[in-house]
Amino acid sequence: MKIIASYSIKGGVGKTAASVNLAYASAKAGNETLLIDLDPQGASSFYFRISAGKKDKRGYFFTQKNRLLKQIRGSNYKGLDILPANLSFRNFDIMLNSMSKSKKRLKQILSSLEKEYDLIILDCPPSINLLSENVFNAADMILVPVIPTTLSERTYEQLLKFFQNNGYKKKIIRPFFSMAQSKNKLHRQTIANMENRHPEFLKSIISFLIEIERMGVHRKPALVYASKKSHVQSYRTLFNEIVKILDKK
Amino acid sequence: MKTSIINDTRYLLPDNLTKKHFLDSLKTCFTVKQVTNTSESFSILENFEWSLYSKKMMAIRHENQTISLWNELNLFDDETALVIDNINARAKFWWDFPDSDAQQTLKPILKLRALYPVYQGILKIEQLNLQNDEGKILIFCQFISICEPERPRSPIMRQVKISPVTGYSKEHKQAVKLLRELGGFKPSLPPMDSLLGALGISPAPYTVKPELNLPAAMPARTAVSSIISTMIEKQRLNEQGIINDIDTEFLHHFRVSIRMVRAAIAQLKEVFPQHDVPVLKQRFGDLARETNYLRDIDVFILDKERYMNFLPESMRNDLLPMFNDFEKKRQTEAKRISRWIASRAYRKEIDDLQSLFINGYSAVETEWSEQATIELAINKIQKTYKKIYKAAQKINNTTPDENIHSIRISCKKLRYLLYFFASEFNMKKIKRVGKHLKSLQDTLGIFNDLTVQGDFLKNYLYQLEHKPKKDIMLIASLGGLISTLYTMQLQERYRCIQELAIFSNESNQQLFRETFIVSPEAG
Numbered sequence: 001m002k003i004i005a006s007y008s009i010k011g012g013v014g015k016t017a018a019s020v021n022l023a024y025a026s027a028k029a030g031n032e033t034l035l036i037d038l039d040p041q042g043a044s045s046f047y048f049r050i051s052a053g054k055k056d057k058r059g060y061f062f063t064q065k066n067r068l069l070k071q072i073r074g075s076n077y078k079g080l081d082i083l084p085a086n087l088s089f090r091n092f093d094i095m096l097n098s099m100s101k102s103k104k105r106l107k108q109i110l111s112s113l114e115k116e117y118d119l120i121i122l123d124c125p126p127s128i129n130l131l132s133e134n135v136f137n138a139a140d141m142i143l144v145p146v147i148p149t150t151l152s153e154r155t156y157e158q159l160l161k162f163f164q165n166n167g168y169k170k171k172i173i174r175p176f177f178s179m180a181q182s183k184n185k186l187h188r189q190t191i192a193n194m195e196n197r198h199p200e201f202l203k204s205i206i207s208f209l210i211e212i213e214r215m216g217v218h219r220k221p222a223l224v225y226a227s228k229k230s231h232v233q234s235y236r237t238l239f240n241e242i243v244k245i246l247d248k249k
Numbered sequence: 250m251k252t253s254i255i256n257d258t259r260y261l262l263p264d265n266l267t268k269k270h271f272l273d274s275l276k277t278c279f280t281v282k283q284v285t286n287t288s289e290s291f292s293i294l295e296n297f298e299w300s301l302y303s304k305k306m307m308a309i310r311h312e313n314q315t316i317s318l319w320n321e322l323n324l325f326d327d328e329t330a331l332v333i334d335n336i337n338a339r340a341k342f343w344w345d346f347p348d349s350d351a352q353q354t355l356k357p358i359l360k361l362r363a364l365y366p367v368y369q370g371i372l373k374i375e376q377l378n379l380q381n382d383e384g385k386i387l388i389f390c391q392f393i394s395i396c397e398p399e400r401p402r403s404p405i406m407r408q409v410k411i412s413p414v415t416g417y418s419k420e421h422k423q424a425v426k427l428l429r430e431l432g433g434f435k436p437s438l439p440p441m442d443s444l445l446g447a448l449g450i451s452p453a454p455y456t457v458k459p460e461l462n463l464p465a466a467m468p469a470r471t472a473v474s475s476i477i478s479t480m481i482e483k484q485r486l487n488e489q490g491i492i493n494d495i496d497t498e499f500l501h502h503f504r505v506s507i508r509m510v511r512a513a514i515a516q517l518k519e520v521f522p523q524h525d526v527p528v529l530k531q532r533f534g535d536l537a538r539e540t541n542y543l544r545d546i547d548v549f550i551l552d553k554e555r556y557m558n559f560l561p562e563s564m565r566n567d568l569l570p571m572f573n574d575f576e577k578k579r580q581t582e583a584k585r586i587s588r589w590i591a592s593r594a595y596r597k598e599i600d601d602l603q604s605l606f607i608n609g610y611s612a613v614e615t616e617w618s619e620q621a622t623i624e625l626a627i628n629k630i631q632k633t634y635k636k637i638y639k640a641a642q643k644i645n646n647t648t649p650d651e652n653i654h655s656i657r658i659s660c661k662k663l664r665y666l667l668y669f670f671a672s673e674f675n676m677k678k679i680k681r682v683g684k685h686l687k688s689l690q691d692t693l694g695i696f697n698d699l700t701v702q703g704d705f706l707k708n709y710l711y712q713l714e715h716k717p718k719k720d721i722m723l724i725a726s727l728g729g730l731i732s733t734l735y736t737m738q739l740q741e742r743y744r745c746i747q748e749l750a751i752f753s754n755e756s757n758q759q760l761f762r763e764t765f766i767v768s769p770e771a772g
């Protein structure tokens with residue numbers, strides 16, 4: 001079982017779009033897949049037409065596998081389950097703080113799902129806090145969508161610094177370009193520069209795609225309704241690239 | 250989730266429930282979305298032994314000739330079907346299918362048996378999603394109905410399968426409740442049995458091995474009559490398959506059955522009046538001999554692949570003229586045998602023979618005819634074993650092959666005695682004896698096959714003598730084959746000698762002494 005986190009300090013960069021489509025691609029490829037919507041906003045859950053889970057005040061999520069399993073919902077697609085967002089996720093940090101080994105709780109509970117799933121994808125909210133540190137400890141790969149702008153570059157480097165300063169393994173961080181516009185000169189330049197400086201960038205690039213914006217209307221992964229020829233298929237390419245890297249480990 | 254148990258629930262619908270009423274009722278609780286709706290003529294495929302059924306599998310041939318293979322638990326589930334390509338639509342045997350995965354799956358199940366339709370009808374499958382207002386699927390629902398081809402509007406079976414979605418057990422319960430209220434009922438049989446039952450088909454798994462349960466105290470002649478009756482019945486079960494030339498196993502089993510009848514007559518002859526025995530032997534022998542030639546050709550053609558692989562690749566095709574030759578000969582001979590089995594002469598003879606045994610062979614008492622079956626069994630089994638181990642002990646590197654072959658025949662006799670009388674003895678011990686015997690028989694069998702095959706090829710070669718020179722490559726490849734078989738035979742001979750030593754050792758003798766006794770627990 002592998003765990004991928006779709007994570008960025010910045011909001012609105014395409015984390016959820018990536019989580020939803022990668023999870024679908026994974027299930028389609030025959031993996032038993034669980035998408036965990038860690039964002040209390042519940043965007044992933046919404047795209048899969050699943051309403052928020054029952055409020056779980058006491059943080060059973062992090063302690064009891066049975067309670068966790070009860071919250072899981074089958075999606076409309078074979079092999080893909082969703083752990084929907086929960087309003088109590090707002091209090092994750094408070095909850096975690098009160099627990100011992102508070103930075104490894106997520107890793108512990110997720111590793112208990114070894115028998116149930118081949119791949120777990122975490123759709124994370126944008127922030128750095130105790131929850132994200134739990135994510136850093138749990139994930140085999142931190143997938144970071146980066147919009148090719150100068151500002152994003154700075155945020156990305158902040159993340160690398162945080163990893164360095166706090167003793168996390170930098171090599172699990174794998175960024176990819178998100179919402180890239182090939183006609184935009186600034187985008188092209190930033191991509192070239194950053195690829196140069198950061199060889200860890202994945203080869204697959206997700207362009208700015210009108211189909212993604214329509215996900216809210218369709219309430220389905222874009223891969224489901226986009227045509228086979230459309231650029232949305234690059235999420236599949238991205239998934240295949242990720243699998244190759246994870247398999248090598 | 251990988252570990253979630255398949256928790257499908259099947260319901261049969263009562264005849265008076267219309268489909269419209271069923272759907273309308275569902276709509277009171279759920280948004281019903283039709284995903285697929287198919288209707289096609291289909292056939293259920295099986296072989297004579299019901300091998301798929303015995304493995305809890307079902308094969309269905311679709312209208313487009315593709316075949317879907319399911320495990321019973323996933324019956325009619327598109328996603329778990331093994332879909333088998335059947336382009337030329339004529340595939341009967343596992344080796345006929347173009348896809349090698351399909352071949353490997355089917356090979357150990359079908360063996361040499363042909364698939365054929367046991368039922369033809371119309372299959373309608375409707376896939377429905379039961380959803381909430383948000384368009385979230387809560388339950389997968391499959392509506393299956395089967396109709397006879399003549400009455401496509403009145404289903405003879407209607408089944409609803411509902412499969413829960415993880416996390417929506419409440420909604421699942423609701424659907425179950427609804428189905429119950431509509432009069433839906435859970436079939437009491439497993440999925441395949443309830444389906445076949447509804448279609449009026451009773452699976453009849455078959456094996457040529459008799460399963461006899463002769464009471465130890467039964468008069469010996471009654472027991473032997475019952476053995477022979479059983480085997481004649483088996484023989485006759487194979488007649489139609491030979492007439493229609495469905496697969497080569499029919500003739501094989503036909504012959505095996507007769508061989509067991511003959512073994513019973515010859516080995517247990519003391520229960521019959523002395524002068525009846527040669528007549529009975531002759532009559533059954535004639536039936537078997539009639540089919541010798543066809544069986545020889547069958548065996549030879551079945552081994553085609555193996556023969557080809559013995560030769561360097563460049564020479565393999567040179568053997569083809571010979572196989573073409575035999576395939577032609579087989580066609581003629583199979584037709585002849587088919588006509589023979591269908592003939593009045595054959596039918597009269599076998600009817601006569603069968604009537605002799607069906608109610609117990611009636612004739613004057615003999616020395617053994619009224620003794621307890623178990624006494625006869627012990628006497629015969631011990632004697633046959635003794636004969637084998639005495640002969641085995643004399644075998645060494647210079648013994649002629651003939652002697653080894655004659656031990657093989659005694660082993661076969663012993664095997665048949667065990668089939669006939671197994672129920673009289675301790676089952677565990679019989680199993681052990683059977684295992685030892687099997688390992689010996691396998692080795693002796695390979696040795697014998699190699700001899701037979703070598704002779705077969707040599708005969709073919711001799712009769713080629715006067716053919717023109719273009720056959721030179723065929724002759725060369727035959728030479729190659731014959732020498733390969735000979736080398737293998739020499740090696741196999743060595744293994745036979747080892748196996749015989751094991752079979753006749755002191756501990757095995759002890760096992761036979763212990764097993765074949767009058768025991769209080771058996772009979």
Ligand SMILES: Nc1ncnc2c1ncn2[C@@H]1O[C@H](COP(=O)(O)OP(=O)(O)OP(=O)(O)O)[C@@H](O)[C@H]1O
Nearest residue numbers: 011012013014015016017126179207208209212213
């Ligand atoms: N490749 C894309 N092309 C065009 N629009 C996109 C693309 N990816 C995401 N978007 C749009 O950008 C917005 C933000 O995307 P998304 O929700 O995936 O980002 P996020 O990082 O998860 O945001 P948040 O931090 O709020 O969770 C959405 O409206 C989405 O439709």
Ligand SMILES: [Mg+2]
Nearest residue numbers: 015016039043
């Ligand atoms: Mg998001």
